[in-house]
Amino acid sequence: MPFLALANIKKSFGQTQVVHDFNMAIEKGEFISFLGPSGCGKTTILRMIAGFEQPSGGTIHIAGQDQTRLKPNQRNIGMVFQAYALFPNMTVFENVAFGLKVAGMPKAEIEKRVKEMLKLIHLEHLADRYPYQMSGGQQQRVALARALAPKPQVLLLDEPLSALDAKIRVSLREEIRQIQRQLGITTVFVTHDQEEALSISDRIVVMNAGRADQIGTPSDIYNRPTTRFVASFVGTLNIIEATIVDPAAGTVMIGDQTIALRESIADKTGGETISLALRPEAGSLSESAKGDTALTGKVVSANFLGSVVRTRIAVGKNTVSFDMFNSPDLIMPAPDEVVTLRFSAGDLLVIRD
């Protein structure tokens, strides 16, 4: 029995269905990210778990208990909102104490618990500040402490980092993950930032138009995307059009060059066009690079991006991007130069959707 079970969840607003038959089983202590563009239904699912929205169909169970029809204030769930949502008329201490106070906890215990929580987020010294006196990152940490103080069964994070500066975003996400591990709390995290999702999740659900396109570990999602949407949304993937030469041998033609795939395409027929995915970091121009496959093309552009140099080359009708690590003695490819890109055949994925 999974700890948090979403079964056949559907949701419509008027005529438009925003969530289609969604199923998911989350284990206790797991950190799950819902990743997708805006309007894909990820926030709606989170709000249904919280109880702010009623599913049009399906059930939500937490620890074996049916929660589908419960009100938010009966669910014992913690939630952190995108825009901090600290109560502006209360100090940090009062904010964190709020959930305990409404639960009727004795004063002394509240004090002890709040201090514990403030220690957890390293803000003991700001207990008497009002929200307007703090930075966004500090406010969001207080919001986290406030959500965790009543010891919720599940923690929901609704794009908690998107209103913050890039640097704080990285440090806070690490802090969130570390606190989550420490407490072992089951967590659902909604984001549209793939780097965020990849860096802190146990598993990622990639959402597209109200459906889960793929559910898997970060490495699965990144290295073995199963749909074109996942491949293009997670990372900057090259999609290369190829024509099948011999299904049994696994050979395809890209432009006028023929290469062999490692993945079996025996189920396809000769002459069919298929799409192949190649990560920009998979290829190299170096002669000594290991790699059993090569594509030759003309350089379209080479851009210096700091730690990497991104080069785009034309192969047949396709433009393929690839990244090289920057080093002082790197020679930038010149436009119109003909180069050979080497990579392993195993890095070429067949997109099937």
Add this chain to the structure above:
Amino acid sequence: MKMTKFFAWFAIAVGVTYFFVPLAGTFEFSLRMRRGEYSLDAYGSVFSDVQFQQTFGFSMLMALLTIVFGMLLVVPTAYWVRLRLPQMRPFVEFVTLMPLVIPAIVIVFGYLRLYNSASYIPFTGSLLGTNILLVMSYITLSLPYMYRSVDTAMRTIDVRTLTEAAEILGAKWPTIMFRCIFPNVMSGVLSGAFITFAIVIGEFTMAALLNRPAFGPYLQLVGANKAYEPSALAIIAFAITWLSMGLIQLVSRFGKLTQSRP
């Protein structure tokens, strides 16, 4: 959620009843002049009254003068405070809000004692002087509303940049004021003007105590002496107020339209 909706509808129902019953009652009463049937006789009687025409005309003129001179005072002040004396903002705002706290009757009482015919500035010693004093008293009364609407309009345009741009192009002070600032805060000026109009047109205290033949004292006189005409006048006054507020909405909507393309 259902309870919320029920209470919301209940609140609206109570409000609508409270607000519409007096209006309906007044309207019904104004039609009762002819015995046994409804008629517009009361309105006919009001409009044909020479005194109505005279006092209404006088109050219109006073309102117009109040708006023109009030704006000539308020717009440059609001502009100057924004541009050059931001540290004076709290003080100026405080002064403009004072008429909301000091009752009108107290202010006019002060005028009567301070500017009587035996004083250094004998405003009330002559007809012209008294009329000027009336306009000044109306400017005082409408100061909170005029200042606020103009200042709000100035916040939406960047006064400083606008002024600097005009200065670089070689504009002189009057040009900046009347060609750049006034047109751009026109929506605020007009909102302030209409609300001033609504306040001044039926104003009673100042006009009665300064003994001017304005619309407000006339209304009071009719109320004390006639039966059905007061109701007709109340309906007319309500219509005038409604017209002023409608024009404010129109102006602010228009203002938003022109400002949405900066």
Add this chain to the structure above:
Amino acid sequence: MSTASSSFIDRRTIIDWLGIAPFLIFALMFLIVPTLYLVSGAFFNAQGQFTFQNIADLFTPTIMSAYWISIKVSLASSLGGALIGFFLAWAIVLGGLPSWIRSGLLTFSGVASNFAGVPLAFAFIATLGRTGLVTVLMRDWFGFNLYSTGFNLLSFLGLTITYMFFQIPLMVLILTPALDGLKKEWREASEILGASNWQYWRMIGLPILWPSLLGTSLLLFANAFGAIATAYALTGASLNIVPILLYAQIRGDVLHNPNLGYALALGMIVITGLSNVLYIWLRMRAERWQK
């Protein structure tokens, strides 16, 4: 060099101050000096000698009862206006009503809040007066004689009901934006932390709205306290409230002491001024958590 720059600064300062000179002169001539003149006049007798006699003379039964009725009417109409206005504003912002009700009520409030003075008195005479519509309908339909219950439009209750006609809309107009400012997330955050609807309003919603509620209530109080036209048109000089008393005094020295009139005016300023100080103090306490 230094003298040149300092004289430049001086000239600029002078120009800066000249810019608001018209406003300052206007405020002095038509607002501040007349008020101060009355205030100081309250402390002198007819012979120009300093005295507290005028203030002491305020404590006569007639004048005291006038103040008392004025305060009661102002307090009742401002509290009633605040309460009903709050519920109306709440209904249009958070009640889940169709949007045309909101825009309709706001437009109407803009009109009704400026519909005061003499015409308002006429409207209520035509409605709740002895031959008014409601009075007549109650008599004809239910056989209920409103005036036999002791109700009188020319009384504390009648005046309060009449004043609320412009007090309620004023509250709606000021409070609607304040209610719009309550973020949806605050409510959701309190809900998910286990708070009930009532707990949300008691611990978050009302404390946040408190400054605007308070400020508007004060405005309503001052508004009613200084109003004379409606009361005068309703009752003639028969109702003993401070503005009417002062009006009669200005017209004909009914108190037989011009300087007592100054004291009467001073009393009005003190009461509206005190309510203002009270408001500022309460607001400062309520806004500790704001910038």
